[in-house]
Amino acid sequence: GYLLLGYYKKRQNSKQKEKKENLPPPIPFDQAALSALENLRPEEYFEKKQIKEYYFIITEIVREFLSQNYHIDTLEKTSFELIEDLERVERDFNKVRQLDQYLNECDLVKFAKSKPSLAEMKEKRLQSINIIKEFKKPNAF
Secondary structure, three states: OOOHHHHHHHHHHHHHHHHHHOOOOOOOHHHHHHHHHHHOOHHHHOOOOHHHHHHHHHHHHHHHHHHHHHHHOOOOOHHHHHHHHHHHHHHOOHHHHHHHHHHHHHHHHHHOOOOOOHHHHHHHHHHHHHHHHHOOOOOOO
């Protein structure tokens, strides 16, 4: 009985190792964020009048990237709290100021009555992509 059980466990372990070896390497989080942003189509959200949803999505992608890049919790914080945390770990003051302006502009759409044009939505997507590229740490995975 024990011999059979030992054989079974050994086989299970070897199958699990095979599965792990066959998995593709994880996608670096900056590439995942860039891909998600590049696949977003502002026109679709604009036509469906889902502008707020669009801004929630793009800022969520940027926040998730910053969370993973700097190892700080960004998703449950206000934009102000996020900037405060980032100022402690990011030495480039200008980058943090640009991010602060970006988040404030997005918050106006998400929480106030700001109604951006389609061109502004496209520009905000490009700004999101640039933030990912600018804030990516070298050797970050």
